[in-house]
Amino acid sequence: MASRLGSSLLRQTCQAPQHQQRVQQLSTTAATAAFRNLKPTNSSPNRSLTDLDDSSPRSTPNDLLRNIFKSGRSQNRENHPREAVKDLRAAHTTDSYLRHMPRRWRAGDLYAPKDLSPVEMKKWRTPHTPKKDVLDMLGLNPLDNYRNFSLISDYMTPFGRIKHSSETGLRPVNQRKMAKTIRRAIGLGIHPSVHRHPEILRLNSRNLPQATSGRL
């Protein structure tokens, strides 16, 4: 009985590939039918010997894809909501603690127990005045850079005031030149006096870096 049923199934399934082959011989396009026909080929005659003891129904490529998507953390979270909540809580704790550890460590830094202490970590939170004159380091003459609104806006507050040398860290000569550059740019009408340059605002709104080399 079982063998007769099996042979009838075999005949049915064997017909479909024959039909496909005929179509493939005539058609010059890609074998789209091969993709459409993704139903389980449980009783296919091409089953190899290795699958003999595999009693589970064979999976189609669609099933495999679905399994791949399901595997991973998303599935774990679906299956174990408690675990997911626990993980979220741990992540929240981590973020809260990291907010109190603002130091960005670099490979090669040295640390002693005191460097991990809250007192020391607090010092890395507030920005300090640069010790060196940036314009001297870069070899820039501020007066030549009156059109460099990216540079100018670094030495202006968002309300258009010129920053004090205690904030900029420039030496007196460069601070005076920088102030003169800002006044000139505003006087020429090429830089706003009350807020940042619109071009800077545009870059900020798109999260783009303010300084571009222009060559790229």
Next chain:
Amino acid sequence: MAAARSVSPGGALLRASRLFSLPAPIPPPLGDITSSAYNSESSTQPFPTHQVITTLSSSRKRGDWGLKRPLPLKTTTKSSTPMLRVKQIDSIEQITDYSSAADHGLTLKKFQELRLPITAPTKNQNGGYGADRMNLPKRSVFEEDSDFTAVDPEQQGAVKDKRWKFNGPWLAGMTQGDFKKWLAKNVRTRRLEFRQFLKKKLAVEMLRPATQKALDNGEELPSAIDPETISEEQLTEYLRRLRQNNQELYDMVGQFLDLAPLQPPTMSDVRLGLLGGAKADLRTTENPYADSGPPVTHPSAGISYLRTAAYLDNHPIYGPQRNHPPQQARVVRPRRQAIDGKLGVAGFVVETPHGDNYSNNKYNYNPELDRLDPGVEGGAKLWVQPQRASVDSTGRVQVVVGNAKSEDELVVKELLGEEKMFGEVPKPVEEAPPRGGYRARAFGAAQLREQYKNGPKISSAQEYGLGTISHSSR
């Protein structure tokens, strides 16, 4: 004669004193220019600048540190790590300015326990930073063919690819402002000297065809041309020719100013247009320090004098070990969002291990590395395998760690007493431990012999149920 003259007893005492034997402090490490706004004055510097001094406990009780005046007992006697750095022996307020130097002193001890030799950087084959990350074989900085500083000025150019010390700067590491200053101060003043240098080179070059001809014909070699006889017109013509040949001009200038070698831009830099159309027709250099600059001190920085780590660790039971014992690394900063985690080994911040391991797995997160658990006493720690260490051009010690193998980790834990020894039978609790504590008993020879009387257990074919098959096949 003056050196041989004997000094007075008082003078000899003064010369041997701490007052005179303390070396002058070395220049402090350059801060990070890009993030200089965020820093801390009191943080531990990447390398010590002052001599660390210590004293005997008996002297310490009296406050005697060999300095001009005794130091306060209240602050110097309680520490378990009596190390000090003296910033000023006698300040204008008539006090000795000192602070604890346990941070650097202990770091040195911890680093030396790792037993890592300092290696020289390898020349990047592909120009990127990837080659240095790979575990290619490295060379010690103490190899004779590269570790020398006394070079004959005439031979400086010949050993350019081996040296680590140069009189001139490394141009790629200078900012534009520094470069302009250096040009004005050190280069422009040497114009005449450079013309004389070029005349000497030209004299050698002019003689070359004649010498070659004489050699070919087997005649007597022509006498050398006196550089003084070369006219200004000839020199100008030579200069014009040099300007057409970037490589040769750079060689001349580099030799004259003893510049540290530079790695020319790679083809990928040129193709990406990062150089604004500059041509990469310059010769690459073999010097390992051309990529990131020569070191500020001796390339070992004196932190380790080992030449190799190619020795085997022996275990009393398991025999020679393939790897050195792994070390515990502190998770200094957990991995969060896009920011990589940072580990700390022996007080040095290191990158997480590269390659296919937990630290680079995006999905299966590691609770120690990815989450900060305030409940863990002393902070989260991971086992890592220190692989190599080198000192970079800014004087920082870069330790590279790999993933610790779980077998090595287990062996170390057994030795530390954190894990049960292999095959160890737990003893009854009521038995009083003999002298030397529990660990001494676990490693006693009698106990070990008892454990290994029947030999180590090795799995066999019979245990897998294959015994009958193998017999029938015969």
